[in-house]
């Protein structure tokens with residue numbers, strides 16, 4: 406079915422744009438960090454869609470369901486493995502629906518199509534001699550599902566005595582000796598180094614540099630083990646023709662990006678508009694090495710080109726502390742937030758606060774303050790004031806008369822609005838959502854000031870000043886239309902409601918429609934247009950007693 410989609414899309418010859426989130430482990434319910442990865446990817450694909458009418462977006466996400474961690478979690482939950490995986494996978498789907506994650510494909514690694522892809526990929530590596538069998542011993546982290554080189558381990562004192570942990574993740578390690586299949590990672594060092602020199606292939610550049618440094622460091626470059634004894638990791642895809650070995654969960658997981666687009670159908674490779682290489686893998690810094698070193702090497706070995714880009718983000722801490730089950734500070738996004746201020750506020754906060762380079766900090770107080778001051782006051786109030794019956798009883802976008810107001814006041818707003826689309830386009834293109842939000846809010850603050858200083862409530866009392874009132878309302882409503890188009894990738898639900906309120910046709914909501922304000926259009930609007938009448942609250946203030954659920958699971 407999916408293959409048919411691609412064939413059809415190639416007929417209409419739209420350019421493919423393929424963006425992915427990591428697939429999420431089902432060993433626990435989704436939390437704020439997981440939601441962030443997905444919201445970031447979603448905002449990017451929404452921006453791509455409103456700026457390019459000629460692209461065909463594939464936006465994939467899903468769940469990573471194999472491995473020891475999942476075995477343990479299912480046992481703890483007292484559920485069969487398939488039931489357990491389905492339950493948590495379903496929670497991700499609910500969460501994505503609630504937070505408007507508009508994915509086109511949700512893949513589970515326990516699906517048949519994925520099993521086929523992984524086995525095919527494996528055989529391909531074996532055929533070209535990139536996989537061999539060997540005895541392997543080393544420090545193993547069940548939590549990271551990875552062997553950790555000795556030099557990246559340290560001893561730590563705990564109440565159970567001395568334990569060895571991974572320096573990178575802090576997770577406990579066990580000395581493990583087993584027979585494994587190995588992948589010739591070392592054969593790809595030079596090719597990887599070349600790929601990593603491609604300008605902007607990993608963004609932000611700080612993370613590209615990190616990977617380049619890793620490659621300089623020999624320690625990262627031994628071959629890697631790509632199987633585990635099935636006796637230990639039984640909930641996994643078996644190595645083809647060897648029932649005693651399970652395929653390494655990371656190899657299994659990474660291949661999801663190919664399963665989604667129909668691999669192993671080799672005809673895909675020959676298609677003109679095939680959605681590969683992926684345009685962007687979005688992921689957090691904890692899994693950068695897997696995507697920036699292992700994945701391109703696996704692909705090179707299988708003779709598939711590596712991804713065009715990787716976007717790596719930093720982490721969310723909570724009240725200044727790393728989220729962890731043991732600390733009980735894991736923030737679970739509420740799953741009944743659809744259409745409520747909380748859902749919108751959380752999505753907005755995630756994009757508005759986080760920079761990619763540095764960790765961001767979540768606190769409920771911050772969520773409430775940001776949402777109330779920016780979405781409720783700066784944006785929502787302005788909407789209510791200029792759409793409400795007190796000042797706009799006919800519910801219309803009044804005509805734009807030749808200036809009826811002091812140029813100094815109107816000019817500042819108009820100039821800022823004129824510049825806004827270009828500024829935000831640049832920030833969105835650089836994935837700097839926080840800067841775009843800042844720019845929009847700054848224009849909206851100017852619009853609020855303009856509204857205040859124009860005193861429309863006084864103009865309303867004096868019929869001879871109707872035209873001045875019209876100009877105030879027109880400029881403000883036009884500013885709101887432009888801001889609503891720009892905000893669509895960040896807060897799609899309230900942007901849509903606002904554009905509906907302003908009766909902006911669905912076909913007039915793409916980026917080009919925010920680039921020219923009405924006052925720049927030759928022979929502008931000289932006739933009033935209707936907006937939706939009736940009571941309208943864009944974003945209700947949030948009061949502290951409604952708590953965002955914090956749970957330790």
Ligand code: MSP
Nearest residue numbers: 427428429430438439442469658659688689720721
């Ligand atoms: N299953 C692997 C990915 C395989 S992709 C082929 C995995 N899953 S995960 O559920 O642990 O993480 C999924 C995403 O959530 C990652 O991008 C990770 O960085 C992100 N986050 C997990 N905790 C996070 C924070 N505290 N803050 C921000 N994002 C973090 O890794």
